[in-house]
Amino acid sequence: MENPHSPSQNSIDGGHRTSLTNHHPVTPSTLSSSSVDAVENKKSMKKDDCGSEAKTKPFDICTPKPSGGVSVLKPSLFAVNRGKRNEMKQSSKEIVLLRPGMVLLKGYISITDQVKIVKVCRELGLGDGGFYQPDYDDKTTLHLKMMCLGKNWDPQTNKYVDQRPSDGSVPPKIPPEFLTLVHSALEDSHSVTRLSNSKPPFTFLPDICIVNFYSQKGRLGLHQDKAESKPSLSAGLPVVSFSIGNSAEFLYGDGRDVDKANKVVLESGDVDKANKVVLESGDVLIFGGKARNVFHGVSAIKPDSSPISLITDTNLRNPGRLNLTFRQY
Numbered sequence: 662m663e664n665p666h667s668p669s670q671n672s673i674d675g676g677h678r679t680s681l682t683n684h685h686p687v688t689p690s691t692l693s694s695s696s697v698d699a700v701e702n703k704k705s706m707k708k709d710d711c712g713s714e715a716k717t718k719p720f721d722i723c724t725p726k727p728s729g730g731v732s733v734l735k736p737s738l739f740a741v742n743r744g745k746r747n748e749m750k751q752s753s754k755e756i757v758l759l760r761p762g763m764v765l766l767k768g769y770i771s772i773t774d775q776v777k778i779v780k781v782c783r784e785l786g787l788g789d790g791g792f793y794q795p796d797y798d799d800k801t802t803l804h805l806k807m808m809c810l811g812k813n814w815d816p817q818t819n820k821y822v823d824q825r826p827s828d829g830s831v832p833p834k835i836p837p838e839f840l841t842l843v844h845s846a847l848e849d850s851h852s853v854t855r856l857s858n859s860k861p862p863f864t865f866l867p868d869i870c871i872v873n874f875y876s877q878k879g880r881l882g883l884h885q886d887k888a889e890s891k892p893s894l895s896a897g898l899p900v901v902s903f904s905i906g907n908s909a910e911f912l913y914g915d916g917r918d919v920d921k922a923n924k925v926v927l928e929s930g931d932v933d934k935a936n937k938v939v940l941e942s943g944d945v946l947i948f949g950g951k952a953r954n955v956f957h958g959v960s961a962i963k964p965d966s967s968p969i970s971l972i973t974d975t976n977l978r979n980p981g982r983l984n985l986t987f988r989q990y
C-alpha cells in the first residue's frame with residue numbers, strides 16, 4: 662500500500678464488469694476454534710522491559726467493559742433491523758467479475774467464521790504488534806487503526822520490515838485458519854478469471870496480512886499495493902481481502918482521481934450504473950493478474966450495517982469495519 666494521500670492524478674475509464682450470478686462458491690470450511698482458544702488465553706496488555714504498560718495503548722476493536730472484558734450493549738432497534746436484513750442477504754452468494762483479474766465473492770465468509778475472525782483479531786490486536794495508529798512520514802495520519810500479521814508494513818517507508826519501527830514489536834503470525842479461507846476463495850474464483858499472470862493452480866503463499874479497522878470516519882485514499890517483492894508483483898500474485906462488520910463504499914480504477922474512479926454499487930449483487938462497490942460483511946474481494954495494480958480505496962463506512970449476530974456475538978464496535986488483506990511478499 663503506498664501513501665494514498667498523495668496528490669490526485671489521472672482518470673479512470675469504465676471497468677469491465679460482469680455479474681456471474683450462477684456461480685455459487687463452495688462454502689469454505691468453518692474455522693476451527695483452535696486459533697480463538699490459543700489467543701483467548703493471551704494477556705490483553707503487555708508490559709515493556711521496564712515493567713510499565715506499553716507506551717501505546719492497544720486499540721480494542723470490540724466495545725470494552727470497564728473491567729477489561731467485553732460488555733454486552735443492546736444494539737439500537739435500527740441497528741437490529743438493518744443487521745437482520747444484512748444477515749438474510751448473506752444467503753444470496755454469488756461471484757461477480759469486476760474486471761479481468763478482479764473478483765468479488767459476495768457473502769462468502771459464514772457468520773460463524775466472521776465471529777471467529779473478529780475474536781482472533783481482537784485478541785491479537787490487544788497484544789504486542791496489535792492495533793495502533795499509523796502515520797506517514799509527513800506526519801499525516803491514516804484514517805484507520807492497523808495491525809500487521811506476518812510482516813510489518815511501514816507507512817513511513819512503504820516497505821515491509823520484521824519489526825514495527827515505532828515500538829519494536831514483532832507482528833503476530835497469520836492464523837492458519839485464515840489461510841485456509843484464502844485458498845478456498847481463490848479456488849472458487851479461478852473459473853471466473855485469471856488471478857495471477859500464470860495459469861492456475863499457481864503457488865500463492867501469503868506471508869503478510871494487513872488488518873485495518875475503520876470507525877465511522879475511517880477511509881483510505883485511492884492507492885496501489887506495490888510494497889510486495891518484485892517477483893510477487895511481476896507474477897501478478899493476488900491480494901485477497903476479507904470485509905467484516907459495517908459495509909464500506911469501495912472505489913477502484915486506474916488512477917487516484919476519486920471523482921473519476923469507478924464506483925459500482927453492488928448491494929447483494931446488483932450492478933448499478935453509479936459505479937461504486939459496497940463491500941458487505943462476509944465479502945471477499947480478490948485482485949491479481951491484470952488487476953494487480955488497480956488503484957483502490959475506501960470512501961465511506963456505513964454504520965449500523967453489520968449482521969446483527971456478529972455484533973451480539975462479538976460486540977464488534979459499531980460503527981466499525983474490519984478488513985484483512987492477504988499478500989505474498
Ligand SMILES: O=C(O)CCC(=O)C(=O)O
Binds near residue numbers: 902
Ligand atoms: O479496506 C479495504 O477494503 C481496502 C484495504 C486496502 O486497500 C489496503 O489495505 O491496502
